[in-house]
Amino acid sequence: MNQRKRVMAIASGGGHWVQLRRIMPALDGMDVFYVSLDPSLAADVPGHDYYTIRDVSRRDRFGILVVVAQLMKILFKERPKVVITTGSLPALIAMVLAKYLFGAKTIWIDSIANAEKLSASGKKAGKVADLWLTQWPHLSGPDGPQHWGAVL
Amino acid sequence: MFPFDRLIRVMDEWTAAQGRTDVFAQIGNGTYEPKHMKWTRKLDQLDFAKTVQDSELIVAHAGMGSVIMADQYAKPIVLLPRIQEQGEHTTDHQIATAAWLRGKPGIHVADTDADLPPSIELAFATARDTSGKWASAANPEFLTKIRQYVLDSL
Numbered sequence: 160m161n162q163r164k165r166v167m168a169i170a171s172g173g174g175h176w177v178q179l180r181r182i183m184p185a186l187d188g189m190d191v192f193y194v195s196l197d198p199s200l201a202a203d204v205p206g207h208d209y210y211t212i213r214d215v216s217r218r219d220r221f222g223i224l225v226v227v228a229q230l231m232k233i234l235f236k237e238r239p240k241v242v243i244t245t246g247s248l249p250a251l252i253a254m255v256l257a258k259y260l261f262g263a264k265t266i267w268i269d270s271i272a273n274a275e276k277l278s279a280s281g282k283k284a285g286k287v288a289d290l291w292l293t294q295w296p297h298l299s300g301p302d303g304p305q306h307w308g309a310v311l
Numbered sequence: 312m313f314p315f316d317r318l319i320r321v322m323d324e325w326t327a328a329q330g331r332t333d334v335f336a337q338i339g340n341g342t343y344e345p346k347h348m349k350w351t352r353k354l355d356q357l358d359f360a361k362t363v364q365d366s367e368l369i370v371a372h373a374g375m376g377s378v379i380m381a382d383q384y385a386k387p388i389v390l391l392p393r394i395q396e397q398g399e400h401t402t403d404h405q406i407a408t409a410a411w412l413r414g415k416p417g418i419h420v421a422d423t424d425a426d427l428p429p430s431i432e433l434a435f436a437t438a439r440d441t442s443g444k445w446a447s448a449a450n451p452e453f454l455t456k457i458r459q460y461v462l463d464s465l
Contacts (some may be wrong), residue, residue, distance in 0.1 A: 164465040172356065176376035181379075181447075185454040186461065199355035216401075240463045243457075264464035266457070272375045275407035288458055308453025311379075311445050 167239035167257065169250045169291055171214065174272055178245040182268070183311040187241075194253065195198060204311040208237075215249055217279070223252065230256055239263050245310075246270050251280040266290040271309055273298075290301050312353060315372055315399055316437070318391050321424045322370060323347050325431065335362065359386075370427070370436055373405040378412060382445050387434040389419045390426055415445030416444070 163196035166189050170179035176195050180203060192208040193200070201209035212229040215222035230253050242257045243266040244250035267288035269281035274295055277285075281304070283290050292303040299306035319338050326334040326347040336350040337359070344350070354362060364376075364384045366376035371377035381388035387450060392409040413420045421430040424442040448454065 166461060166465070172376075174377075174379070176356070177379045181449045182454060184332055184448045185458040189461065189465075190327075197356050199357045230381060241461050243461065255314075259436045266460065268457075270375065272408050273404055274411050275404060278404075289464070307456050308450055310449040310453075 163238070164190055165237055165239045167194065167234075167237065167242045167253070167263070167290045168192070168244070169253050170245045171247045171249060172196040172200070174175070175246045175250070175270060176203075178268070178310045179243075180295070182243070182245070186243075192239070194233065195252075209274040211238060212249055217248060217253075226252055227256065231260075231267045234261055242266065244268065246278060247280045251284055251287075254284065258287055258289075262294065267304075268310075269294065269298075269304060271295075271311060278302065304308075313393070313400060314341035315393060316340050316341045316401065317397060317399065317424060318370070318372065318427075319343050319345060319348075319350075319428050321391075325428055328428075335366075342449040368431065372399075373409040375408065375413065378418065379445070382417070385444065385445070387417045387419070387437070389421060389427065389430045389434050391421045391424075430437075439442070 161174060162224050165301060168179060168191055170176045170215060193204045193293055194210045196214045198211045206294045210233050212226055226249050234257055239257060240255050241264045245268045250307045259267050265288045267284035269277050271294040277298060292307055293304040294309035296306045318335055319341055320343050323345040333412045334348045336345050336348045337354055338350050363380045363386060366386055369381045369386050369388040371388060371390060373390040391407035392410050395403045409420045410417045419434045421427040
């Protein structure tokens with residue numbers, strides 16, 4: 160039996176990762192592993208396991224298959240109870256797999272860069288995420304994401 | 312990384328016009344290769360941070376990674392938003408991001424290619440006021456709520 164209370168924190172490179180780093184203090188002392196797109200980011204999360212997956216866009220069907228395979232391998236090994244992400248598409252795929260195959264609780268924080276409307280992945284995340292957040296008050300609503308605050 | 316040839320081309324021309332030899336560009340998958348700037352396709356995250364730290368001024372797309380990194384090292388930054396119509400991104404969200412960032416300490420926005428050189432001049436002329444600097448982490452109340460949700464889910 161898996162008794163570990165493992166948390167998966169995942170984000171694409173660039174701005175998504177920078178935003179994830181800004182919420183890292185919320186996970187202090189927890190059993191967290193990180194996933195992103197660039198091997199050098201392991202240096203940002205000393206003391207934690209870190210995995211690299213490839214980037215993928217909506218139109219890249221082969222790439223999506225590769226990312227699913229990479230994520231399945233990680234998920235079978237780590238069995239996270241919670242997945243938290245600041246986007247984007249690879250993280251959405253991770254959320255779907257972790258939730259429906261492993262029963263993980265999922266948290267989506269849409270990027271602060273999406274100031275006018277939710278990201279495409281962020282909209283889809285609403286159907287999956289147990290906690291669905293936007294960083295912009297005006298994008299929140301009763302049928303939409305909640306606004307709990309922002310990383311800036 | 313999406314290409315952003317328009318920005319790279321304008322900056323290459325600016326570099327030539329200024330006669331500068333100290334401009335460095337990260338050009339991603341662009342097809343335009345700079346003739347007057349030193350350049351690379353992609354820096355890894357650590358080299359990117361070091362490059363920002365060693366720079367006097369950053370000129371970038373309106374991406375939050377660059378903006379937050381510039382803030383972290385208290386460097387002035389000039390932003391040129393990517394435009395969907397030009398194939399520079401999948402949406403026009405960078406225009407909204409730039410509109411929100413306009414006027415924040417140390418941040419300058421160029422709406423068009425032609426605005427870029429004067430925006431750079433202004434950024435050089437205006438010492439970066441770091442009083443409005445973002446804290447190194449998200450606000451504590453936001454972090455506390457997220458933490459509680461994660462703990463309740465474990």
